Amino acid sequence: MPRYSLAHLSDHALLRDLAALVARDRTTTAELLAHIAEVDARKLYLPAAYPSMFLYCVRELHLSEDAAAKRIQAARVARRFPAVFAAVADGRLHLSGVVLLAPHLREDTVDELLAAATYQSKAEIEQLLAERFPRPGVLAWVEGLAPGRVEDEQQLVPERVGEALPPEPVPAQHAPGHVGSHSKVKPLGPQCFAVQFTLSRSAHEKLRYAQALLGHQVPSGEIAEVFERALDALIPQLERQKFAATSGPRPRPRPTTAPRHIPAQVKRAVWERDQGQCTFVSEAGRRCPARTRLEFDHIVEVARGGEATVSGIRLRCRSHNIEGSSRHGAVRMSLFRREPRSAMPGRTC
Numbered sequence: 001m002p003r004y005s006l007a008h009l010s011d012h013a014l015l016r017d018l019a020a021l022v023a024r025d026r027t028t029t030a031e032l033l034a035h036i037a038e039v040d041a042r043k044l045y046l047p048a049a050y051p052s053m054f055l056y057c058v059r060e061l062h063l064s065e066d067a068a069a070k071r072i073q074a075a076r077v078a079r080r081f082p083a084v085f086a087a088v089a090d091g092r093l094h095l096s097g098v099v100l101l102a103p104h105l106r107e108d109t110v111d112e113l114l115a116a117a118t119y120q121s122k123a124e125i126e127q128l129l130a131e132r133f134p135r136p137g138v139l140a141w142v143e144g145l146a147p148g149r150v151e152d153e154q155q156l157v158p159e160r161v162g163e164a165l166p167p168e169p170v171p172a173q174h175a176p177g178h179v180g181s182h183s184k185v186k187p188l189g190p191q192c193f194a195v196q197f198t199l200s201r202s203a204h205e206k207l208r209y210a211q212a213l214l215g216h217q218v219p220s221g222e223i224a225e226v227f228e229r230a231l232d233a234l235i236p237q238l239e240r241q242k243f244a245a246t247s248g249p250r251p252r253p254r255p256t257t258a259p260r261h262i263p264a265q266v267k268r269a270v271w272e273r274d275q276g277q278c279t280f281v282s283e284a285g286r287r288c289p290a291r292t293r294l295e296f297d298h299i300v301e302v303a304r305g306g307e308a309t310v311s312g313i314r315l316r317c318r319s320h321n322i323e324g325s326s327r328h329g330a331v332r333m334s335l336f337r338r339e340p341r342s343a344m345p346g347r348t349c
Contacts, residue, residue, distance in 0.1 A: 032071065050289075055289065074098040077099075101117060211223075270313045270315060280316060293317055296314075
């Protein structure tokens, strides 16, 4: 008999088993949150070549973007307030409720709010919070787009009004194509995308001015074409700032005595060699996918003789660069602590 065919069960047995499975699922969810919280706190996603806990959950654990975001948020809240673990395990509070309560939980309010939210639906918790923490009214506007997968793999923008993530958001800056926590990118076809974001008044004025200046070249004022032209002008400027890109490099580099200075030609060569991606590789051979917040890192520390050459420099994302610096610092301090006082420079017995 197929495992998932339940036609043979009596009504009583079906309802009994369903209740048992729900109870087991709640316990498992609480344990899952505890594990996510501990992995997140230890930053064990870094040795696995992921720059964030979010990417680890999506790519390594194969959770959906929404499931990963919600569970990481709930795990962080529960780590701060362990009573949340018990509330989830007992079925007194669901994950959506944890996320809703998160911005309002404090040491002096957690017990009261957890009690008030016990066995409440999402809508009831929203009403509870609206009464206790009223907010000014907002004008909601929703426009339907063609169905499709969210292009940005770390996009955490909710699909419905009012489902914004609370403070301490899941990092989303590491994914290629990331456009911001309040923006959406959706594919409409093989070669076209729908982009939605909010402009400030000053940005809107700049857009209108650009449309006017392009009146002869883009008579229709098509925003997509103006946007692409703006990117064409911006990207070369950013490349010059990031890795000294140029169409006419100097035949001779400028001399410098600064040990930490990285010559422009080295930056260009390293960026091209590493293809604008973090070079950290896990023990399993997985390379970190981060392409944002990249930094030029000395493979051997400058203090230990490292040189700013193409072979001595690599690209690292901020997360893995900081982790590496912290590890080197810990090693240096441990060696320093083990050094006999009589052997320390400048000291005599």
